[in-house]
Amino acid sequence: MKITVLGAGAWGTAFGQVLADAGNDVTMWAREPEIVQGIRDQHHNAVRLPSVKRLPENMTATGDRAEAVCGARIVVVAIAAQFARIALEPFKDLISENAIVVSLMKGIERNTGKRMDEVVREALALPAERFAAVSGPNLSKEIADRQPSATVVACEDIDVAHTVASACATEYFKTFVTTDVIGLEMCGSLKNVVALAVGMARGAGYGENTAAMIETRGLAELTALGEAAGANPRTFAGLAGVGDLIATCGSPLSRNYTFGSNLGKGMSVAEATAASSGVAEGVPTTDAVVALGRKFGVPTPLACAMSRVLDEGIPCAQMLAELFSADISEE
Numbered sequence: 001m002k003i004t005v006l007g008a009g010a011w012g013t014a015f016g017q018v019l020a021d022a023g024n025d026v027t028m029w030a031r032e033p034e035i036v037q038g039i040r041d042q043h044h045n046a047v048r049l050p051s052v053k054r055l056p057e058n059m060t061a062t063g064d065r066a067e068a069v070c071g072a073r074i075v076v077v078a079i080a081a082q083f084a085r086i087a088l089e090p091f092k093d094l095i096s097e098n099a100i101v102v103s104l105m106k107g108i109e110r111n112t113g114k115r116m117d118e119v120v121r122e123a124l125a126l127p128a129e130r131f132a133a134v135s136g137p138n139l140s141k142e143i144a145d146r147q148p149s150a151t152v153v154a155c156e157d158i159d160v161a162h163t164v165a166s167a168c169a170t171e172y173f174k175t176f177v178t179t180d181v182i183g184l185e186m187c188g189s190l191k192n193v194v195a196l197a198v199g200m201a202r203g204a205g206y207g208e209n210t211a212a213m214i215e216t217r218g219l220a221e222l223t224a225l226g227e228a229a230g231a232n233p234r235t236f237a238g239l240a241g242v243g244d245l246i247a248t249c250g251s252p253l254s255r256n257y258t259f260g261s262n263l264g265k266g267m268s269v270a271e272a273t274a275a276s277s278g279v280a281e282g283v284p285t286t287d288a289v290v291a292l293g294r295k296f297g298v299p300t301p302l303a304c305a306m307s308r309v310l311d312e313g314i315p316c317a318q319m320l321a322e323l324f325s326a327d328i329s330e331e
């Protein structure tokens with residue numbers, strides 16, 4: 001089937017290759033003519049995914065919105081989360097009314113506190129049964145190398161989740177399904193804040209114990225916030241939760257981890273932003289998580305501490321100290 005991917009960033013392009021490997025005809029939409037021309041004519045995305053020397057033959061690209069989505073049964077959105085709403089609005093009347101829209105994005109919209117399922121559905125006036133989210137331990141470069149990996153597809157309609165999961169299943173890319181859209185969205189977005197903190201601790205020179213402490217407390221924080229938002233707590237123990245936390249917090253391939261690591265080594269936020277190879281979604285999402293915590297009455301010490309790092313420049317030792325209150329409490 002024809003599947004269109006909006007956004008030819010690192011993950012959009014790697015996921016496009018997964019879809020092509022699964023036998024679909026894939027059209028990438030990108031705004032830069034250089035990227036469009038590279039994918040269409042040379043089967044290469046030199047800007048965002050240079051490690052793949054030749055993308056599959058059944059993968060092409062266009063910069064024309066109407067041409068991109070015409071006839072697409074599935075439209076995948078892989079745009080930096082803070083720009084998803086504005087980028088999607090021009091597609092509202094172009095996407096077929098039977099098409100399923102799938103989000104790969106992991107972030108919370110900063111000025112509204114909305115998850116990407118909410119943003120995408122609002123921007124495209126989409127009913128719940130036509131929206132799916134894909135999230136898991138999916139570092140794009142490893143999947144572009146076709147290393148064995150797995151992900152989770154969430155849709156309120158489990159049959160639609162199965163349709164999407166079948167469309168992107170390959171020998172190296174295993175897919176699972178769930179109806180817990182909120183849980184999947186919260187896992188993917190909030191683990192980026194944890195990865196910033198772990199990266200910062202690593203960059204500052206701390207070892208395994210410190211990393212494990214931040215990851216475990218971070219998991220407790222994102223599970224509590226997710227549950228308050230309506231998620232199934234079991235989702236947080238799965239691939240999209242603890243699985244993604246392990247991958248993202250343990251790899252320099254993660255932009256969030258690397259951003260944090262650069263802060264830990266002494267870079268300013270502006271310097272770490274300039275050094276980043278792609279969007280570090282945890283940066284704008286951190287304040288949104290703090291606001292969600294306030295809204296739901298859930299303590300978010302990790303997000304609050306990272307917010308002070310990003311907004312006030314507090315050092316790593318202070319960030320770590322702020323994870324815990326002075327009192328001893330039950331775990």
Ligand SMILES: NC(=O)C1=CN([C@@H]2O[C@H](COP(=O)(O)OP(=O)(O)OC[C@H]3O[C@@H](n4cnc5c(N)ncnc54)[C@H](OP(=O)(O)O)[C@@H]3O)[C@@H](O)[C@H]2O)C=CC1
Binds near residue numbers: 030080086138
């Ligand atoms: N990389 C990874 O390993 C994974 C990433 N994700 C998530 O997927 C999403 C995309 O990530 P990824 O592809 O890696 O990010 P990149 O930083 O590589 O690319 C970001 C994409 O967003 C596009 N974009 C930014 N602003 C706009 C705009 N105003 N209008 C249209 N397009 C815009 C960029 O286009 P342009 O090139 O023109 O700037 C680019 O295609 C993120 O939410 C990320 O968290 C999820 C799983 C894995």
Ligand SMILES: O=C(CO)COP(=O)(O)O
Binds near residue numbers: 136138253254280
């Ligand atoms: O979400 C990811 C892996 O699952 C990618 O993480 P980064 O966005 O930090 O690179």
